[in-house]
Amino acid sequence: MEAGRGTEGTRSVLQTVKTIEYHYATPVREVMTQLRLFPRPRRGLQRLLSRDCEVWPRPDRTRRFTDEFGNEVWEFLHQAVAERLRFALGFTTEHAVRCRLGRLLVARLVASHGVPRAGVTTFLSSTWLVDDSEEIRAAARALAGTKATAGELMEAIGTWVHGAMRFCAGVTDVSTPASAALAQRGGVCQDYAHVMLAICRANGIPSRYVSGFIPGEGYMHAWVEALVADSRTGTAHWEGFDPTHNRRPDAHYLAIAIGRDYADVSPVTGSFYGATPGRLTSWSETVLRNAVDLTRSIERRAGKIPAADGGCGGKWATGNTAETKIGYNKTRAGWAMASHCPTAGSVRPQDRAPGTNRS
Numbered sequence: 001m002e003a004g005r006g007t008e009g010t011r012s013v014l015q016t017v018k019t020i021e022y023h024y025a026t027p028v029r030e031v032m033t034q035l036r037l038f039p040r041p042r043r044g045l046q047r048l049l050s051r052d053c054e055v056w057p058r059p060d061r062t063r064r065f066t067d068e069f070g071n072e073v074w075e076f077l078h079q080a081v082a083e084r085l086r087f088a089l090g091f092t093t094e095h096a097v098r099c100r101l102g103r104l105l106v107a108r109l110v111a112s113h114g115v116p117r118a119g120v121t122t123f124l125s126s127t128w129l130v131d132d133s134e135e136i137r138a139a140a141r142a143l144a145g146t147k148a149t150a151g152e153l154m155e156a157i158g159t160w161v162h163g164a165m166r167f168c169a170g171v172t173d174v175s176t177p178a179s180a181a182l183a184q185r186g187g188v189c190q191d192y193a194h195v196m197l198a199i200c201r202a203n204g205i206p207s208r209y210v211s212g213f214i215p216g217e218g219y220m221h222a223w224v225e226a227l228v229a230d231s232r233t234g235t236a237h238w239e240g241f242d243p244t245h246n247r248r249p250d251a252h253y254l255a256i257a258i259g260r261d262y263a264d265v266s267p268v269t270g271s272f273y274g275a276t277p278g279r280l281t282s283w284s285e286t287v288l289r290n291a292v293d294l295t296r297s298i299e300r301r302a303g304k305i306p307a308a309d310g311g312c313g314g315k316w317a318t319g320n321t322a323e324t325k326i327g328y329n330k331t332r333a334g335w336a337m338a339s340h341c342p343t344a345g346s347v348r349p350q351d352r353a354p355g356t357n358r359s
Contacts, residue, residue: 012095012251013049016213018284020268022085028274031078036257037089037267038072039212043255044109045098051091057081068116069208069264071257081272092289097251106151106248109238111227114208114258120227122260123206129261130197130209133179139164140202150205150228155241155248157203158224161196162246174262189244190262193222196243197261200226210240211265212255213286220267220284223249225258254286 018037041048053074061077078085098105116122126132143160147153168186178198181191193209200207206227214221223242229235240249249255257265272278 010097010099010251012097013092013289014095014213014215014252014254014286015090015092015289016254016284016286017088017090019089019282020087021281022081022278023281024081024083024085024274024278025276026274027080027082028272028278029080031081031085031270031272033076033078033085033087033268033270035074035076035087035089035268036067036071036211036265038074038091039093039254039256040070040072044107044113045096045251046255047094049092049094052089054086054088056084056086067264068118069114069258071259071265085278093254095251095254106239107250109225111236111238113238120206123208123227124201124204125260126198126201127261127263129175129177129263130194130201131177131179132198132202133182135182136179136195136198137202139182140199143199144203149231150226151231151239153203154200154205154207154224154226154228154239157199157205158196158241158243159246161192161199161243165192165195165243167192167244174266189222189242192243193224194261196224196241200224208238208258209261209265210255211257211262211267212253213284214252214254215286215288217286218284220256221253222262223253252288 038051039048059076060079063075065073067073143157147156166186169188172181172187172191178194181187182195197207208225210223210225211220225238225240227236228239259265
């Protein structure tokens with residue numbers, strides 16, 4: 001996309017690595033694992049540069065497909081696993097953000113992006129995780145009409161959720177609905193997103209859950225996108241907001257999957273036959289490579305940060321670190337949703353990765 005008059009473009013490159021490992025006390029069979037962890041080749045101003053996936057042991061069957069929201073899904077079948085199953089993934093992405101007169105311009109996606117055949121009403125309906133309650137309806141009523149446009153209302157809802165909730169790990173899990181998270185005024189990014197979705201939908205704003213990564217956090221992150229209209233042209237488009245951090249997503253946000261709620265984007269799911277549950281360990285890291293910290297760069301231009309700072313600081317920056325070229329091997333690629341934990345002799349779902357989408 002070409003920058004308009006008075007518009008500057010800034011780019012960043014993010015490198016992400018993730019490992020997922022299951023350990024089994026006894027041999028298991030027919031282990032089916034699905035991964036939703038690779039970003040699309042292109043998503044607005046986000047572009048996939050390279051990717052790689054290693055799987056041990058070698059799967060007996062590998063299948064790749066896209067789900068109803070356009071998310072890329074990798075599916076692996078292992079007929080038998082003696083003790084350990086491991087996935088190692090890596091990818092590099094480029095992100096562009098535009099700013100005008102020192103201010104970030106809101107990133108937008110076309111209205112048709114990620115909309116299933118059932119239409120945009122899919123993102124207006126309640127789900128088990130994005131449910132309804134009197135407290136949610138009261139918040140929706142209080143916020144309705146406070147802003148001139150749907151985009152401004154969406155941002156006001158996200159800011160309200162940020163102020164109403166406290167970040168507290170361990171008080172919720174992947175099955176906690178928005179009503180319960182709001183009632184206790186606490187949770188993690190997944191809960192913040194679900195509460196914001198519930199209030200947006202109660203106000204008639206189509207909205208969806210986004211999973212992804214941001215630098216400096218070891219877990220996956222979650223935020224919200226809403227379908228709003230341009231105040232000048234009336235053209236509908238998707239805009240994002242992160243209620244956990246009370247900000248708009250920028251060039252440091254790496255989007256992976258979208259859906260109605262967390263259940264649609266669960267990064268690792270699956271099943272297996274075995275006598276005992278599997279034990280899951282997971283690790284991930286996203287690092288900014290060969291890029292300028294956008295926010296600090298803008299602040300420096302505004303005179304808030306001295307030029308000697310270099311525009312890079314803290315956990316966001318790694319200086320001019322050389323990129324590692326990542327190759328893509330079609331025979332071993334994968335992104336997954338997995339779960340392991342059955343009763344003796346039965347089909348067991350695989351436990352979702354601890355901390356997944358819970359930053």
